[in-house]
Structure formats: C-alpha cells, structure tokens
Amino acid sequence: MKFYSIRKFVVQACLFLAYLAIFTGVYFVQSFTSEYGLKDGTGICEAYQETSDFEQHFVKYLERVAAYARLRDEGFEPSETFSLVRGHALLGNDYKAYPTDSELAQLEFYNRKLNTADTSFLYYVKGETAETTYVSPQLQKAARNSGKTYLEYITESIDAGAPYFVLNDTGIYSTNLETYGYLTTSVQEYLMENSSFTTLYAISTVDFEGTIDDFTPGYKSFTQSFSRYESGRRISVIGAVLFILFFVAAVFLAGYVDGYRPIEGVTTPAELRAAKRAQIDLRGYDKIPLELAFLINLAIYGLTNGLLPALLFRNFGSLLMFNGQVQYLLYFLVDLGVSYAIFMPFIFSAVRRYKAGTLVTNTAVVRFGKLIVHWVKRFFENRNITLIAGVILGIYLVGGIAACILCFLGGIDPIFLIVGIVLYLVVFFFLTLQVLRTCADLNVVVQETERIQNGSFDQKIPDTLKSAPVRTLGGYINNISEGLQSAVDEQVKSERLKTELITNVSHDIKTPLTSIINYVDLLKRMDLDNEKANGYLNILENKSQRLKTLIEDLVEASKASSGAIQLQMERINFIELIRQSCAEYEEKFEERQLQMIKDLPDHSVYIYADGRRTFRIVDNLLSNAAKYAMKGTRVYVDVTESDETVTLTVKNISASQLNINADELMERFVRGDQSRSTEGSGLGLSIAESLAKLQNAEFKLEIEGDLFKAVLAFEKM
Amino acid sequence: MYSILVCDDDKDIVDAIEIYLSQEGYQIYKAYSGLEALDVIDKHEIHLALMDIMMPDLDGIHTVMRLREKNQTLPIIFLTAKSEDSDKVLGLNIGADDYITKPFNPLELIARTKSALRRYTVLGSLPAADNIYTTGGLVVNDDTKEVTVDGEPVKLTPIEYNMLCFLVKNKGRVFSISEIYEAIWQEPSFGVDNIVAVHIRHIREKIEIDPKNPKYLKVAWGIGYKIERL
Known part of the structure; x- marks a missing residue:
C-alpha cells in the first residue's frame, strides 16, 4: 500500500475508535443515569445516600427498628454475645438454632442487623422508661467518642445533612428521605403500631466505605456505576474531541489518491477550482446519484438491523449471557459499529463528491430535473411559436381546471388551497413575463425594421432580445439589411466607376486630339498653294472639331444620365433665361434665314432650377432648331402658363424628312438624319432629357409630319 | 521680348505651341515635367x-503650388484636358491665373497668353481716377469714353458702351434684362424685344477672348447679367 493510503487508513481507524469511545462513554453514562437518575428527573444521584436503593434499605431498617423495639418491649432479650460480633455472612446461619418463625429468631435477626458494629445505620428509640429506650451500639460508641449525648449527636448529624428519620408518638415524623416514596403510609402505620416509644430517631453515618451492612451491595454497585459514569463522561468528551479531529483530517484527506498536489499554472479562480476538482478520485459508488446511494445504505442498514441481532443471539447468545451489562454493551457497540460501517462510507462519499463538485449535480433530483429541462427545451426548440404558446397555455388551463375540480370535490385543507393558489399565481406571473417580453421584443424589431426601411441600413436589431424566436427573426432582418446595404454600395460604386471611366477615357482621347487640331491649324497657316491640300485640311479641321464636340457631349451625357452632376438649384426667372438664350442665336438664325417668333408673357415666371443646366437644355433646343429647321421658315418659341406649371415649346419645320419617332430620337447618338452627315453629335437631346429629369422637369418631343415640337415644362415656384 | 515656359509631357503639343508663340515674338522654353519646369524657372x-x-514626376498642380510658395508671381496658365468644373476651380485656387482646356483653339491660346502678360507687366501703371472703372484687365474710362481690355482698345457702340459702363460701375452685381433696359433707356421695359440680351452678346463677343467662357461679362442664366468683380 502506498504511504498515502496508509495514512488514510490510520486516520479512518482512529476515527472509528474515537466513535466507539464516544458511545462507550455514552453507554456508561446512560446506564448510570437510567438507574440512578433522580425521580423528578432533575439530575442524578451523586452519592449513594441519594439513591432509591438506599432509601429502600433505610426504610427496611426502620421497620426492623420498630419490630425490634416491640420485641424488646415484650421482654425478649437478644443474645449479648452476638451483638458484639462483627457480623458477616454468617447472619443467616446462626439463628437457625432457633425455630425459624419464633419471635426469638426474629429478634436475633433484628439484633444482628441493627446492633452490629459494622453498620452505618444508627437508631435511638426513646421510650418512656430507661428500659424501653434502645440505642444502637454504634450510636453509643459514636456519642461516647465525640462526648455528646445521643440527641446531640443525632441533631448534629441531621444538621450536617445526614439522612434521618424522626418519629414521635403522635405520628408526626420528619425526614429527608421521601424522594422515592418508600415511606408509605402503611410503613408509617407499621412503625406506629409496632412500638410504644415516644420518639424514634434514625440516621445514617453515610460511612459506607467503612461498614458492612445492607447498604453495602447497593453502595458498591452505585460506586462502581458512578465511577464508570465519571470515566464514561471523560471518555465521551475525549472521544468526541478526537472524533472531530480525525473527522476533519479524514475529510481533508478524502478523495485524493496520492495526496493533495499543489496546483500550478492556473490564472482564474474558476480554473483553480476545476484543477482542484480534477485531482479527486471518485470510485464507482461515488458516481451513482446521491439519493440512490443513501437508499442503498438505508436498505443495508435495515437488513442488518433486523438480521444481525437475531444471528448474534442465536449463535453467540449463550456466550454473552454471563454478564448482562457486558452483553448489552457489546450489543450496543456492535450495532453502533455496523451503523458506522454503513453510514460513514456514505458520509465520506458525500465529502468526496463535494470536493469533486458533484455533490449537488450528481443527485437524482438534479439529474432528473436537468433531463426534464432538456426534453422541454428540445420539444420547444424549433417549434412554431404558436404551437409553443398553445401548449403552454393549454397546460396552464388544464392545470387550473384540474385544481378547481379537486377543490370542489375534495374540500381540501386550506393550506393546500393556499399553496395551490400561490403556485398558480407564480406560474401566471412567469407566463405573463414571457408574453410581455416577447411583445416588447417584437416592438423593438418593428421599430428597427422601420428605420431600416427608411434607408439607414446600418441600424441593427440588437442581439440582446430575450425571446429566442424574435431574436432569430432579428438576426434574419439584420442579414437582409446587410444585403441591401451591400447591394446599394455596389450600385453606387458601379455608377461611380462608370463615370470615372468615361472621364478618364475622354481625357485620354483629348490629348492626341489636341495635337491633331493644332497641327491641322499650323498646316492651314502655312498657306499651301495646293488647293486640294487646303480642301483636305478643311475637312480635317471640321472633323477634328466634330470629334471634340462629340467627346465633350459624351462626358456631359454620361454625367447627366448617371446623376453625377451637382445641381445648383435656385429661384430663377424662366422668362429671363429664355430671352437670354434667344439672344445667343440671333445671328445663327439669321444665317439660315430663320425667323424667331417669340410669345413670352410680360411678367416674370419663377422656377426652382439650375440656371446653367436649364440654359443648356434651351440652348440645345434652339441649336437643333438652328441646325435642322428648313431654311427660310419660322421657329416658334412659346411660353404658356397654368396654375402650377410653366411650359416652353419650340416648334420648327424640319429641313429633311424625319423617319423616326420621338422616343428613338431621344436615344443617344440618334440623329434625325439617319445618314448622320450633319453636324452635331446626336447626344444633345439625350443630354437635354437627362438634365430635365434631374431637375424634375418634363421634357418631351412631338413629331407630326415635318413639324418638330420640343416641350419643356417646369413647376412654378 | 518675353520668355514663356511651355510644360507638357506630350512633345508634339509643346512643339506646336512653340511654333504658335514664337510667331508672336516670344522666347520659348520647353519642359516636359514639373521638376524640369521648376528647374527652368530657377535658372531663367x-x-x-x-x-x-x-505629367509624370511632379504634376501641374503641385508644381504651381511650389512656385507660389517660392513667391514666384509669374502668370501661369493651365493647359489641360481635365475639363471638369472641379478641375478648373482647383487649378485657379491653387494659384493659376487662367485655365485653358484641350483641345484648344490656338487663337484663344495666343489671346489669353497676351492678356495675361499684359496684366503682369502693366501692373499699377493705371492712374486711379473717379471716372475710370476697372475690373481685372477691363478698363472703362468714362471721361474719354474709351474701353480697353488688357491695354487693347475695344470699339463699342454707344448703347453697348452705356450698358458696359453701367455694369462695370456696379461690378459684381447681377441685373436682370428689364433692370438693364430701364437703366439705359430710362423707360419701363414692357413688351420690348430682346435688345438687351443681344447687345450683351455683342459686348461679350467684343471684350472676351472666349465669349463662350466669358471672364468679365458673365451670364447668370434665369437671373441676369453682371460684370465680374476681379
């Protein structure tokens, strides 16, 4: 065996011995107190004279005194020689010389009992005459030795607390020996009728050590028992102290196989606890649920408690019979030992469990409870929330109805009624709490979702909602909004990239184009004589200018359509703007013999728009008219008003046939002339349309035959 | 004889500009990156x-920033394909005096160059008088009824002159068409045709280097016209 196990074994052995010691002591104490407890239960006899045995014998002696006095009064004389003999076991034999039931035999008997030198019982029967006065020889000796009279001696003794009895001829007596009720009225009557004394005195010297009389056996027995009692008390106390010490030691040692190993390398208290627990060695018995272990022990105890005594008695009963006390003690100890052997392992198992942290967790109640909770959770886990609510409310309802029925049927004790009502209310409280929580959570979800709907995608539904299904819902909504956010981001990014691309590309195209335009111009300045060359140079100049316009328009159209323009909206006078724009085209119209016919209101009409961009639209319309109207025709520029809107209409007759419809014309790069031979990039209308849309204005084209109509409408401010 | 630095990473463009400007009588220095430009300006x-x-190495913006930090007050004109409004604003804020976008009209380039030079070299040579109204390089002398832009005289009709004078006297303020009419003709402006707008356009074409991008006589579309306070 390992050293550590030896230590444990030793501790356990000492523990057991201490345990036995306690109960041994208890046994002695118990046996003493049961026999020598005071009648009124207030304590124990501390001296023999307080015992009932003493009282019993004392009363017996009184009766003997009375009988002796009577006999002496009648004239019988005891043998003198005997009165001086130190009496002992021969008592019974000597007076067999006389017929056993004769009065003389009785007298002799009393003589021996009362007048022996070894007695502690002293009597003084005071008669009317000296002849009828009888004094025990012991009293005579004692009085003589102390130089007092009998009465003095007796009174002194009584004062000193000695047990006494005094009776006078009137029947009045005085004594301190009425604890156990041996001084019955019949005894008193006997005493009275059995003598003619005036006063009867009787005391005990309580010198039981030095005397041999009827008190002696009782006294010996008492003394023995008392000393056992005293030592028993000591043993008990010492045993208890030792028991506690060893128990503590055993508890300390419990569970470790090799002793407690110091823990290293842990940082948190939780880790420390876990490391300590890991060191505990749990045996098989320690692993079964606590209640079960206890029940096993109980069963074993029950069996042994029934069987064992029977077995013992049957087989060893004869052996144990020789000394009643020893037998009982042994029986007692064996019983104790067996109980110890049965229940101590349980206690230490509990200690080990506690050290390993499984004391509470490894009980049937807890394990079963956990199982139930687990099943319930599993049941409710992924169920429809309606189903869960229905089941819970259903159980609640059924429970309530059942309880009511029971109440009505059974007249239940008010206590149960109250308990039932309390339980009902508690469950109701919890259910209400759940419902309110779920509702509150739903509210939160609705609010947050509204915010998300309004565009703030970074709002998140909090993760701290109490109700699980609503939390899941919140999680889904968060995911959706994240998806939305990234979709929006993607869209914005793609638009931005597109615009950047166009801007960058146009920049890259403009650079070489610059050189082309420059060198063409330089060539033109060189005034070449070659006519054809000059013609070619003109063409080159035209085309490169066209390219330039095209690129500029392209960038503008792209920005306008993707909304990447920063509008500067302000309150402007639409009429003023139209006038300003028309002025720009006076010459151009004249060049193509176009007549501009304006119909503008006299007053100002204000709109909320970007001046520059609106000019661009009007500019485009007039430019188109200037380019594509048939020479010599009229161009109509009209402004009409309604309550809420102001409309500009530009009408002209197209120089060439318009083979397409209005919608197609507004598409990018589409021009009225399918052959694309005239100037212009074809983006103008598309740009105009985009700019109008950005400013929330209406822009449309109408084509009827050769009549080309452009309409631009704004909301009035 | 003035010296002009032409800086562009495209050699062909630099050569073309050299030809244009040397024909006008300027001495041309060439650079193909910002660092080279700084070097040239240091040395000459x-x-x-x-x-x-x-441009590679050091782009135009940073070059101009450095030049202005070194207190080089020479006029700088950006010549670039970056034509966004934001680019123009940035360029002018950095410290350039003018901004021309590519592809450019060579005549415009020459005109702006001359204008900038005149402004630079003719600083402070104008007497401050009551009846002389100036803004930038535009000078309207109400005593002599003469108008010059960067020193070059401009011929205006009387009405054009009145209009310009009126606007220059109130430089920075926007006037609507009717306001200008009433100021010049001293009559209420009902049912009049587009005289004012047309005159404005004529004036613009006469005094501006690029009437489409006017420097002095600006159009506030839908509101009116103004002479910019420069």
Missing part, C-alpha cells in the same frame, strides 16, 4: 508659364 527669367496638369 520666365514671364509666363503654360502648364499641363497630368
């Missing part, structure tokens, strides 16, 4: 720089 007396923006 340069009266005007034509600067591209997109």
